[in-house]
Amino acid sequence: MSKPQGIRYGMVGGGEGAFIGAVHRMAAALDGDFTLVSGAFSSDSDRNLRSAAALGLDSARVYPTLQAMLAGESALPADQRMEVLAIVTPNHLHAPAAVAALDSGFHVMSEKPMALNLDEALAIEAAVARSGKLYGLTFTYSGYPLVEEARVRVARGDFGVIRLVQAEYWQGWLSLPIDRDGQKQAEWRTDPARAGLGGCLGDIGTHAFHLAEHVSGLAVEAVSADLATHVPGRRLDDDVAALLRFEGGGRGVLKATQVAAGEENGLRLRIYGEKGGLEWSQMEPNTLILRWLDRPAEIVRAGGPGLDALTTARLRTPAGHPEGYVEAFANLYGSFGRALRAGAKTPAAGTVDWFPGIQDGLRTMTFIEAMIENSAGMAKWTSLAGVADARRRAQSPGRIQG
Incomplete structure (x- = not known):
């Protein structure tokens, strides 16, 4: 055919x-x-x-x-x-x-x-x-095969009740004021009119937040945030930190920065439950480390044995052949295309046809506003649900016109 x-x-x-x-x-x-x-x-x-x-x-x-x-x-x-x-x-x-x-x-x-x-x-x-x-x-990053493997293992209860989540995203490319020297990518990302409410927060902090919720399967209920701007004269944050409170009692830490001089693209995720945990790094995407309370640590490799069917469906090459950023991107396009051809109205959660959709976007935008509100105010914690509810009540229809 x-x-x-x-x-x-x-x-x-x-x-x-x-x-x-x-x-x-x-x-x-x-x-x-x-x-x-x-x-x-x-x-x-x-x-x-x-x-x-x-x-x-x-x-x-x-x-x-x-x-x-x-x-x-x-x-x-x-x-x-x-x-x-x-x-x-x-x-x-x-x-x-x-x-x-x-x-x-x-x-x-x-x-x-x-x-x-x-x-x-x-x-x-x-x-x-x-x-x-x-x-x-x-x-x-949610399109990487071993991110899916991590999500599946958490969802099926391999690690027990999730207690701890740590997401970090370290870059160093904005350590100097290259945005004032005409560097195109830096210039618009540090301009509130074009980048939005957050600088580093919106650019890469949202990736760390999305990965934390997507893999843990838990929603962040509240944040305690610290946003900083280290480069003098820069108009948006270039360094972000937060404590996270997850539903069910889990606790987390999120750190995102673009002024860690010498860092490249250090996105890392660690999740721990009562029986063990996992660690994944974007710069070594074909490796997933599993740690256990009662036995030695394991290293799971892309293309190797023991992977879930949802993981192998996202792989294109045999073990030992590196897959990376473009392939992860392509996995999202592939899932979107299959959903379109099938006439789906929303992403199919927990399947190979899942892709980040409107709800993922709303969660990350709510996270941005909660972080900014908390960092600027005196409250110890800011509820994401509270921010979302306030915006929905205040929103007037037809704000954005085509």
């Missing part, structure tokens, strides 16, 4: 010189399930056209703006127009692009964080509900 045509997608942002757009395109193409058919890659006309030409796109499907792309693609026959919009812009454009695309009848795969703030995130939630379309977020 022949393979079905790739899911047609368009991209907003991600033009010449952009990092994450290229990663999305590689991930979408890896399994042959997606085909790029249109784009509005840059507000700079020349860069937009050069980007499209380099990707071999039909010039008729290259648009000067997102609005033009949504209108142009909607006018095409159903079997030709794009089906999914990939959003790879700076953060301030995520919510307007998502709402406009959903309301125009397109599915959305968005770079994280989902929005500038929780109000915008709630507007996306409303657009998903009224459109009936799929919405996905690329919390990339």
Whole structure:
């Protein structure tokens, strides 16, 4: 039987010189399930056209703006127009692009964080509900095979009741004021108007938080936070720490920083229950360490024996052949594509078709606002449910327009 045509997608942002757009395109193409058919890659006309030409796109499907792309693609026959919009812009454009695309009848795969703030995130939630379309977020690290293995082992009770969770994400690339020297990626990530309420918090702290909840299977109930800005003149946080209280009595620590000079991409997760625990590091993603109260530690390897079927479904190569960031990204695209073809309305939790969706986005945006509120105030703890409830009560409909 022949393979079905790739899911047609368009991209907003991600033009010449952009990092994450290229990663999305590689991930979408890896399994042959997606085909790029249109784009509005840059507000700079020349860069937009050069980007499209380099990707071999039909010039008729290259648009000067997102609005033009949504209108142009909607006018095409159903079997030709794009089906999914990939959003790879700076953060301030995520919510307007998502709402406009959903309301125009397109599915959305968005770079994280989902929005500038929780109000915008709630507007996306409303657009998903009224459109009936799929919405996905690329919390990339949840796509690693051994992250799934860790989640499965916690969920089936291997370690007993979970007591301790430690998530950390250490980078050093913003240790100097390169954002003031014109470095493009640093410049917008430290600009509140384009990055949102959090700097390091929104950029990488959300990854650590998402991984902590996703693998532990527990929701964070409250945070006690300390946000710092070490580089003089920087307008957003570059260093974040928090104590976490999980449902069921578990306790946790989260640390994210972008000023640990010399660090590369040190995302690490440790989870401990009454009978044992686990440790996973993004820079050694093919290894999962298991520790036990009553027997020697174990090392589990990607592609090796003893893995759950949900883990092996996310692997592409035999043991000893490294898989990494792009493959993890591709796993999320693959799950999103399967859900789309099946007509699913939401991610299928606990299956190979799971991907981060609207609820993951809302949780991380609530986390950002709770952290900022707690760090700025005098309260010892801030409840995430309290923050979410207050925003829902205060939100006025139609805040984000397409």
